[in-house]
Amino acid sequence: MSHDTISTPKKLKSRQRIAVSNLRTPDKEVKQDSHENLAVDSLSDCLGSESRGGTKAPSTIVCREDEHRRVFEFVKGCLDQQKAGSLYICGCPGTGKSLSIEKVVKQVGDWSKQACLPPVDTLSVNCTSLIYSARYILEIVEPVKEDNCYSSPLHHLQSLFSQKQDSSSRMMLIIADEMDFLITKDRGVLHDLFMLTIFPFSTCILIGVANAIDLADRFLPKLKSLNCKPMVITFPAYSKDQILRILQERLMVLPYVAFQSNALELCARKVAAASGDMRKALSVCRSAIEILEIDIRGSPGPESQGPTPDNPVVRMDHMAAALSKTFKSPVVDTIQTLPQHQQIIICSAAKAFRGSKKDATIGELNKLYLEICKSRVISPAGITEFTNMCMVLNDQGILKFDQARGNKLKRVCLRVDESDITFALQGVRFFRNCLL
Amino acid sequence: MGNENPAEKALNLIRGRLCDPTFVFRPLSASSDSNYSKLKFIVSTSVTEGCNNSILLLGPRGSGKAAVLDLVVGDLMEEYPDSVTLISLNGLLHSEDNCAFKEIARQLCMEHHLLFSKMASFDENSQFIIAMLRECGLAHKTIIFVLDEFDMFAQGKQRLLYSLLDAMQSVTSQAVVVGISSRLDADQLLEKRVRSRFSHRKILFLPPSREEIDSLLEHLLSLPADSSFPSGYVSQFNEKIKNITSDTRFKDMLKTFLNANSTVNSLLKFIFRAVSSMNLESGLLSLENFKTALSSMQRQPKLEAVRDCSILELYLLVCMRRLEVKEQSSYNFISVMKEYKTIHDSFQTSDFYAQNVCLRAFEHLREREVICYAENRGQSQAGEYRSMKLLISASELHQGMRSHACCPVSLHFPSFYFCQLTSLATLFRTSLQFCYAVRFLHLSVTSMSRWREYVNLRLTCSISDYKQRSSYNLQDLQVGNFIYNTQPHLIKSPPDLRITPYAKNCDSQQRHLNAHINSPHPDQISYVCVLAPRSLLSSPTLQPHLVACLTNAPR
Numbered sequence: 001m002s003h004d005t006i007s008t009p010k011k012l013k014s015r016q017r018i019a020v021s022n023l024r025t026p027d028k029e030v031k032q033d034s035h036e037n038l039a040v041d042s043l044s045d046c047l048g049s050e051s052r053g054g055t056k057a058p059s060t061i062v063c064r065e066d067e068h069r070r071v072f073e074f075v076k077g078c079l080d081q082q083k084a085g086s087l088y089i090c091g092c093p094g095t096g097k098s099l100s101i102e103k104v105v106k107q108v109g110d111w112s113k114q115a116c117l118p119p120v121d122t123l124s125v126n127c128t129s130l131i132y133s134a135r136y137i138l139e140i141v142e143p144v145k146e147d148n149c150y151s152s153p154l155h156h157l158q159s160l161f162s163q164k165q166d167s168s169s170r171m172m173l174i175i176a177d178e179m180d181f182l183i184t185k186d187r188g189v190l191h192d193l194f195m196l197t198i199f200p201f202s203t204c205i206l207i208g209v210a211n212a213i214d215l216a217d218r219f220l221p222k223l224k225s226l227n228c229k230p231m232v233i234t235f236p237a238y239s240k241d242q243i244l245r246i247l248q249e250r251l252m253v254l255p256y257v258a259f260q261s262n263a264l265e266l267c268a269r270k271v272a273a274a275s276g277d278m279r280k281a282l283s284v285c286r287s288a289i290e291i292l293e294i295d296i297r298g299s300p301g302p303e304s305q306g307p308t309p310d311n312p313v314v315r316m317d318h319m320a321a322a323l324s325k326t327f328k329s330p331v332v333d334t335i336q337t338l339p340q341h342q343q344i345i346i347c348s349a350a351k352a353f354r355g356s357k358k359d360a361t362i363g364e365l366n367k368l369y370l371e372i373c374k375s376r377v378i379s380p381a382g383i384t385e386f387t388n389m390c391m392v393l394n395d396q397g398i399l400k401f402d403q404a405r406g407n408k409l410k411r412v413c414l415r416v417d418e419s420d421i422t423f424a425l426q427g428v429r430f431f432r433n434c435l436l
Numbered sequence: 437m438g439n440e441n442p443a444e445k446a447l448n449l450i451r452g453r454l455c456d457p458t459f460v461f462r463p464l465s466a467s468s469d470s471n472y473s474k475l476k477f478i479v480s481t482s483v484t485e486g487c488n489n490s491i492l493l494l495g496p497r498g499s500g501k502a503a504v505l506d507l508v509v510g511d512l513m514e515e516y517p518d519s520v521t522l523i524s525l526n527g528l529l530h531s532e533d534n535c536a537f538k539e540i541a542r543q544l545c546m547e548h549h550l551l552f553s554k555m556a557s558f559d560e561n562s563q564f565i566i567a568m569l570r571e572c573g574l575a576h577k578t579i580i581f582v583l584d585e586f587d588m589f590a591q592g593k594q595r596l597l598y599s600l601l602d603a604m605q606s607v608t609s610q611a612v613v614v615g616i617s618s619r620l621d622a623d624q625l626l627e628k629r630v631r632s633r634f635s636h637r638k639i640l641f642l643p644p645s646r647e648e649i650d651s652l653l654e655h656l657l658s659l660p661a662d663s664s665f666p667s668g669y670v671s672q673f674n675e676k677i678k679n680i681t682s683d684t685r686f687k688d689m690l691k692t693f694l695n696a697n698s699t700v701n702s703l704l705k706f707i708f709r710a711v712s713s714m715n716l717e718s719g720l721l722s723l724e725n726f727k728t729a730l731s732s733m734q735r736q737p738k739l740e741a742v743r744d745c746s747i748l749e750l751y752l753l754v755c756m757r758r759l760e761v762k763e764q765s766s767y768n769f770i771s772v773m774k775e776y777k778t779i780h781d782s783f784q785t786s787d788f789y790a791q792n793v794c795l796r797a798f799e800h801l802r803e804r805e806v807i808c809y810a811e812n813r814g815q816s817q818a819g820e821y822r823s824m825k826l827l828i829s830a831s832e833l834h835q836g837m838r839s840h841a842c843c844p845v846s847l848h849f850p851s852f853y854f855c856q857l858t859s860l861a862t863l864f865r866t867s868l869q870f871c872y873a874v875r876f877l878h879l880s881v882t883s884m885s886r887w888r889e890y891v892n893l894r895l896t897c898s899i900s901d902y903k904q905r906s907s908y909n910l911q912d913l914q915v916g917n918f919i920y921n922t923q924p925h926l927i928k929s930p931p932d933l934r935i936t937p938y939a940k941n942c943d944s945q946q947r948h949l950n951a952h953i954n955s956p957h958p959d960q961i962s963y964v965c966v967l968a969p970r971s972l973l974s975s976p977t978l979q980p981h982l983v984a985c986l987t988n989a990p991r
Contacts, residue, residue, distance in 0.1 A: 277632050283636065366829070395618045
């Protein structure tokens with residue numbers, strides 16, 4: 001459907017949809033074949049978009065080959081020697097950790113089938129849902145049988161791993177996602193989990209995923225003393241070139257050009273400078289497409305500037321608008337549209353907290369406010385209304401109150417940068433002198 | 437029969453409109469750039485194309501975020517009747533993760549007619565939710581999660597947000613997460629992994645511009661031309677509305693109102709009050725309605741409390757203020773009574789009330805919350821010994837005293853001046869042609885150095901008047917007299933005018949006064965401060981002179 005219908009705007013929409021669906025973050029679009037009513041699904045299937053667990057997915061992920069290979073080697077090594085091992089993967093959010101792990105798991109499955117080894121039991125757990133039951137992870141690993149005389153699954157596992165088992169026992173691959181949720185006060189669960197791999201006859205391979213780089217050092221010092229620290233693989237944040245490559249790779253499947261190359265480059269550069277988070281890049285591209293769509297829809301006549309409706313391309317201005325929407329904070333806009341008295345309050349707060357003073361009481365702020373009002377010949381609001389306005393500003397996150405008792409003694413501090421305030425109010429002549 | 441007055445019907449109609457957020461925000465849906473259309477676009481793409489989305493609605497309280505969202509959801513439910521499910525949570529109620537998951541599961545059960553068990557554990561609930569998401573995704577039903585007070589969900593470990601957003605990314609689902617918050621930095625409060633999964637769409641709800649307000653007023657206040665109203669009445673009413681809204685006074689009033697509070701909600705409240713005070717006989721709105729509404733919305737309750745106080749209570753408040761100015765940081769009833777006594781002694785006030793009367797006045801002030809106990813401990817002490825503090829500021833006290841019906845003039849100088857001329861002061865105030873107030877002051881010598889700052893006399897009296905009256909006896913003006921030019925930088929004072937301190941003999945004073953009177957400065961206005969104790973001023977010889985003098989005073 002995408003290839004032949006290029007002219008009418010109706011089909012244009014579907015094209016946009018394709019692009020949008022392609023830019024979704026990787027794990028989302030598992031559209032099974034049963035969705036024939038949505039044109040997009042069959043389209044994304046034909047185009048071979050990436051899907052979790054789908055056989056049509058490409059087997060490698062761009063720009064993460066090195067890390068992928070290392071993890072795979074580690075698991076392969078453990079399986080070859082039928083030994084246990086532990087691995088810790090860390091990195092900022094949006095750097096492809098979970099995605100890589102899934103690919104590795106699949107790859108391991110394929111490889112073990114090829115190498116005629118017994119298949120590996122895989123258990124993939126997201127630890128956010130287990131906090132009230134921090135010990136349950138061990139139950140999931142080994143469900144307690146009724147006739148078992150051991151008190152807890154942990155003991156059962158520990159006893160299991162202390163004895164030699166028959167060679168037909170299978171290896172267990174445990175993947176614990178968002179592992180920092182398992183950190184309790186006594187670090188008991190984490191320790192137990194990692195210690196499972198230390199037993200002489202243990203058969204489990206543990207891969208933990210988290211954001212903190214030094215989780216192993218900080219929370220598992222005992223392991224270091226036992227000289228069995230887990231191997232650490234860090235997934236660094238994406239650089240500009242990597243983001244660009246990934247985006248281009250995704251868009252390669254489309255038969256037409258959806259993005260101008262400098263728009264993509266702008267997006268990659270901005271996102272790499274900010275966080276290196278791939279999800280952000282993808283969502284920026286999505287909103288750029290939406291802006292383009294609104295643009296085209298909003299100006300149907302022949303006087304619409306830019307490309308003809310037949311071949312719309314996301315240009316730099318769309319991308320710039322999408323980037324500013326994502327990265328700009330709404331504070332400046334809000335300050336510019338606040339009512340005048342509230343702007344005066346913000347100015348007086350900015351003046352008060354200019355030096356080393358970090359907070360003041362409402363009474364002091366009120367005095368400054370009255371001074372400014374008097375110097376500008378405006379009738380000031382009464383103390384009740386002043387307090388109400390301060391509360392409104394507190395609700396919006398511009399000021400911050402602490403919990404002192406009594407209205408006048410509450411301490412107020414400013415949460416917004418003074419440069420933001422100056423920038424927001426620079427056009428207003430009224431405030432030019434106030435802020436000096 | 438329902439022979440309702442058309443005015444009443446109109447009133448009910450307008451009031452009904454003002455309370456219905458759908459009606460209020462409907463005209464906004466017309467323009468394509470409004471928040472309504474942006475939100476609708478995002479949610480409807482999610483419904484039609486089956487993708488996931490997350491969005492934040494930000495703006496001050498009362499700017500219509502929840503109302504616009506309701507409009508959008510209502511419209512979508514009409515367009516796609518079976519494929520939209522709405523789950524709404526509130527951060528004030530459900531910020532705890534356990535509670536939130538239970539609530540989501542319960543609402544999902546209700547929507548899909550399943551049985552919900554209250555004993556389900558946290559894990560079971562979360563598995564159920566993920567399973568439902570998957571099922572609805574497969575069946576092309578969109579679930580819209582509305583999280584009100586979004587910043588409350590961002591406290592703690594943010595497990596709910598993480599689970600929802602992660603499920604949206606890893607499970608085949610069709611869901612939209614809409615967060616509503618009044619904090620502008622709500623997305624900075626999210627943890628980094630939650631923030632990474634959250635698409636940074638924000639819709640900002642800004643206060644309406646002038647054109648929008650004008651069109652909103654017209655939309656709300658114009659009566660429809662249907663048959664339930666007599667037609668002449670409708671055109672008359674709408675005409676009057678147009679006249680009012682184009683009046684500059686109305687525009688100024690609206691501007692002062694919006695300078696303090698510019699959200700749509702406060703505007704609606706203002707209009708509601710104005711409409712409620714409509715005159716039912718004439719059946720038309722007028723500018724006065726809006727004026728009364730404005731004054732009732734900009735009340736100052738503490739000011740009214742001070743205005744209602746009795747004179748003794750005012751005295752007590754002034755005593756507390758004096759103690760504060762003297763930088764006595766904590767004081768209690770006993771020290772206030774001491775101050776009161778010193779004032780009475782030095783200035784010989786007319787009424788010195790007993791301690792129990794003052795205590796009752798104190799309690800009354802505390803009930804009205806004009807003063808309060810400074811700290812909460814010390815409950816076991818008697819009320820008289822606990823430290824107190826003022827709950828109103830100095831300027832509020834001044835303003836309240838100024839607008840008090842019969843506040844003694846003396847109290848207007850809160851720190852140091854004091855005099856008791858209540859009746860005389862009101863007499864003067866009413867008889868003076870040019871709102872100049874008489875200040876009769878009796879200063880004690882110790883406070884001489886500081887009174888310069890506080891003198892605020894506005895009495896003008898020309899010397900020639902005095903000349904006419906020079907026959908009266910200066911002996912009468914003996915005790916503690918001053919003649920002082922209070923604004924030397926504005927007015928050249930005669931060189932012989934000096935401050936004379938309280939002296940036992942009055943010869944020098946007589947000389948001074950004579951000199952002042954005799955030096956002819958007819959075109960010069962000098963501020964004369966004549967000090968006299970009360971007993972003297974009530975003497976029959978002095979009063980009529982002074983009254984006469986002062987009524988002819990300013991030129």
